[in-house]
Amino acid sequence: MRHTSYTLCIAAFALMASLTASAQTPPQPLKATAAVATAGTTTSAFDGVVEAVRQTVIAAQVPGAVIQLDVKVGDRVKAGQVLLRIDARAAEQNAAASDAQVQAARSSLDLATKDFERQQRLFQKNYISQAAMERAESAYKSAQAQANALLAQASASRTQSGYYVVRAPFAGVVSEVPVSLGDMAMPGRPLLTLYDPTALRVTAAVPQSVTARMPADPKLRIELPGLSAASAWVVPGKVQLLPTVDAATHTVQLRAELPGGVDATVAPGMFARLWLPLARSDAPGTAPGALLSVPVEAIVRRAELTGLYVLNPQGKPVLRQVRLGRATDGRVEILSGLMPGEQVVTDPQSAARVR
Known part of the structure; x- marks a missing residue:
């Protein structure tokens, strides 16, 4: 009985010593960063489609039956290569x-x-x-x-x-062959469609009100959701805004050429997005109209709550609910709930343990 009481006393003294040591150890400072304001700009996405800069529909110039068909959809052909023959x-x-x-x-x-x-x-x-x-x-x-x-x-x-021997006008890929052997070719009837895979672009319809806020040299980016994460984002080589406006939709066509080293699986008709930086119309260049961005790892998600830890004047982390915008390059836009210059904790787990 005395031995048990002696053991309990030793354990109590050890616990008190450990608590005293932990109280004397200063807490580690929280990692925090200031909310960065992107003054007067925002980024908008516009749905587009991949198009071929050089695409042609080869039609018959003379009547006759198709007696030889040397290509099919997806074939790559050289300039001058025989595609089909008509009975001559x-x-x-x-x-x-x-x-x-x-x-x-x-x-x-x-x-x-x-x-x-x-x-x-x-x-x-x-x-x-x-x-x-x-x-x-x-x-x-x-x-x-x-x-x-x-x-x-x-x-x-x-x-x-x-004219009874149809040849490829340029090197490209056959995308459509609407005829088969034995079909009757007539002048003007399409025989096949050919496009150049080395010259592609993305075309999107942009509202007329948006074009007024476009910068002179827009640094836009192309997103190809159908590709892998490594190839989904592309920087265009040339951007062109057509001078005509569609009278029915009041939109303007924005064209962005894909660079030569783009993924070989990209083909005309694929879905794409153009991410375009625009000047904010509410308060360009001022702090109230600016968008804030923080690191993605600072965001806290608990059930339906989306927030982050902000340091108060005493240096204590306080959980605050925010509304998020678009995330890119490891940062996420904060639409509401945060002011420029406030310190945001980048390690939410450490902030949650602070009492």
């Missing part, structure tokens, strides 16, 4: 007939040339009259004109024969 048997026969007519016209021209030269020699010796000489000259010129006309017609036939 009738055109080739017409070209052959035109060539035969040219040969006949040249024979007639050779005969008329020799006869004209012979009539010239006879006329110089006064063996024929002036009228006979003029008739010979007229026959020679007529044969020459007919030969030239048939030669031009044969050249046109050969050129038209080339």
Whole structure:
């Protein structure tokens, strides 16, 4: 019994010693940072779509059945590569007939040339009259004109024969093939769609009221939500604001070109966003109209409460509810609940243990 009482006394003395030591140890200072004001600016997102700067719909120029189709959707082609062929048997026969007519016209021209030269020699010796000489000259010129006309017609036939072989106008990717083997091609009917994957852009419709607040050189960013986190954010190479306004929606098209090293999976039609920094219309450049931002790790989320710990004048952390805005680059905008310059604790767990 005495041994048990002795043990309890020792434990009590040890507890009191540890409490005294902890009371004498000064508490570690809380890590805090000042709320930064982004005076007079805010960032807005506008939905857009990826477009090809160079895209063409290749249509038929001559009628005929599709007898050869060498590409399919998704194929990469080179400039001048054969894409499809249209039945050209009738055109080739017409070209052959035109060539035969040219040969006949040249024979007639050779005969008329020799006869004209012979009539010239006879006329110089006064063996024929002036009228006979003029008739010979007229026959020679007529044969020459007919030969030239048939030669031009044969050249046109050969050129038209080339329309039956469809080639790629530039290197690109086939995005659509609305025909198949055996289909009848007619002049103006689309055969396939081709685009250049090295020249893409994002186009978004921006309200007319927003364009008035755009800076002269907007430092916007492109977000491609369909890609991985490493490739989702892109800095555009060139930004263009079209000078025309849509009369129905009162919006202006904003175009941002994608750089050459963008992800190879980006294709026309993909969803994208343009994040555009704008001047605030309420109080540009003043503290009341400025947006505040704090580190993301300073935010505290408890059930439906979103807040952060702010140091009071005595240096004690006080939990305060705030309303958040957009988060980017490791910081989050504070729309309400915080004043510029206030010290925000960046380690909420340490602040929660302070009494």
